[in-house]
Amino acid sequence: MKYYPCELHCHTIHSDGNFTPQSLQEAAVKNELSLIALTDHNTFSGTAELRKEIIPFIKGIEWTTYFGHMLVLGTESFVDWRDAVPDNIDEKISEVKKAGGTVGIAHPFQCGSPICTGGRWEFQVHNWEQTDYMEIWHEAFHSGNTENERAEALWSSLLDKGYHLAASYGKDWHRPQNDNTLFGCTYLGMDGDINEKSALSAIKNGRTVVSTGAAFFFTVKQNGKEYHIGDTVNEGICKFDFQTDFHKREAFSAKKHIVYKTIKIITNGRKTVCEITANQNTAEIQLMKNHWYRAELWGTIDETEQPLAITSPIYTK
Numbered sequence: 001m002k003y004y005p006c007e008l009h010c011h012t013i014h015s016d017g018n019f020t021p022q023s024l025q026e027a028a029v030k031n032e033l034s035l036i037a038l039t040d041h042n043t044f045s046g047t048a049e050l051r052k053e054i055i056p057f058i059k060g061i062e063w064t065t066y067f068g069h070m071l072v073l074g075t076e077s078f079v080d081w082r083d084a085v086p087d088n089i090d091e092k093i094s095e096v097k098k099a100g101g102t103v104g105i106a107h108p109f110q111c112g113s114p115i116c117t118g119g120r121w122e123f124q125v126h127n128w129e130q131t132d133y134m135e136i137w138h139e140a141f142h143s144g145n146t147e148n149e150r151a152e153a154l155w156s157s158l159l160d161k162g163y164h165l166a167a168s169y170g171k172d173w174h175r176p177q178n179d180n181t182l183f184g185c186t187y188l189g190m191d192g193d194i195n196e197k198s199a200l201s202a203i204k205n206g207r208t209v210v211s212t213g214a215a216f217f218f219t220v221k222q223n224g225k226e227y228h229i230g231d232t233v234n235e236g237i238c239k240f241d242f243q244t245d246f247h248k249r250e251a252f253s254a255k256k257h258i259v260y261k262t263i264k265i266i267t268n269g270r271k272t273v274c275e276i277t278a279n280q281n282t283a284e285i286q287l288m289k290n291h292w293y294r295a296e297l298w299g300t301i302d303e304t305e306q307p308l309a310i311t312s313p314i315y316t317k
Contacts, residue, residue: 001228003187003209003217004034004194005249008058009071009106009135009170012038014046015062016116018175021049027176028055031252033185034194039071041116042081058196062106068121071104071135071170072096074200089123093130102200103131104168107138108154109147128158133166133203136310137210141182141301152310156270159292159313166203166230166312169210182254182301184212189229206230211309213249214260216297218242220314222287232315235289240265240274242281244297260299260308267293287316 011017012024019027021038028036037058040046047059060073063081067089072079079095093103110119125131136151158165169184177183189207190198202208207230209216220227222238246260265274265285274285278297287293292313299308 001189001191001207003189003207003215005032005185005211005215006035006037006188006199007031007033007171007173008037008039008060008073008104008168008186008203009062009138010036010038010173011040011062012046014043015041016174019173021046022051022054024173025050025054025057027173032249035188035199037071037073037199039073044078056194056196056199058199064116064118066112066118068108068118068123069106069110070123071106073102073104073203074196075099075101084123086122086124089125090127090130093125093127097130102133102203104133104135104203105131106135106170107147107151107172108134109150110138128161128163128165131163131165133168133208134158135170136167137169137184139170139172139183141184141212141306143304153270160268162290164206164230164313164315166206166208167210167310168203168208178254180254182212182256183252184210185249186210187215187217189217206312209309209311211249211297212258212301213253214297214309215243215245215248216295216309216311217244218295218311227314229311229314232317233287235287235291235316237284238287240283240285240295242283242295244278244281246278256301257303258299258301258308260297261305262298264296264298265293266296267291289316291316 039060039062041064063070108121187209188202260278294313297309
């Protein structure tokens with residue numbers, strides 16, 4: 001398995017973006033991404049213009065309503081978003097799943113705007129088991145972006161309740177970006193070829209990492225077996241093996257001064273159970289029954305301390 005940098009939230013002139021579908025793909029190649037998802041607002045029309053020879057892609061749509069935005073990837077047939085309201089969202093998600101779709105919650109704490117309504121998530125989800133992932137990091141990294149910490153807290157609270165949700169980053173890419181602005185990516189752990197099928201499998205199996213740029217992954221070894229991010233393992237002693245490349249995507253760091261300091265292993269209640277220096281490769285911990293465990297790479301951006309990469313969890317039974 002190999003992890004590839006991807007962008008799962010993109011727009012074109014088919015909704016409110018400045019890119020054509022082809023110029024979006026060309027920009028993604030320039031940004032050294034391995035795959036994109038086209039998620040125009042309430043339309044699939046732009047996906048017909050994508051060209052697989054430029055860069056692999058996922059056909060998607062962003063349900064854009066007054067009650068929140070939902071990313072729907074890889075459906076085999078159209079599911080009508082126009083009658084989605086807070087009280088029927090479970091039924092609407094069931095329709096998406098029956099159509100073969102992958103469901104993600106977009107920027108749950110984004111403020112809306114006159115052009116793009118309802119950015120904040122207000123749908124009343126009762127069956128979170130149908131949801132595949134949540135966009136816990138969104139748009140650029142700067143002091144004025146206050147939504148990410150709240151989104152990560154919501155995601156963690158759902159993990160605490162026993163739900164298995166992958167994490168994603170969304171640039172919410174509409175147009176060519178400012179070179180002085182730091183954006184991130186979602187790394188997807190894929191086997192074999194890079195394509196829609198393998199990317200959607202990575203999301204559904206929780207093999208995702210959100211990052212400001214650095215490549216940061218782990219495997220777990222327990223009783224002679226190796227497990228990956230997203231897997232379910234037994235309680236007991238295990239060894240985390242970290243693979244970290246601080247220089248990956250360094251060319252897109254927007255000239256920010258980034259310092260990598262520590263790796264934290266986080267579990268239920270957002271509790272830190274282990275902390276090691278960022279250049280260490282291994283850690284051994286005791287896994288507790290019915291818990292989740294994720295890794296976070298911490299450091300500073302221009303002397304502001306914050307997480308620089310967060311993996312989706314492994315789970316125990």
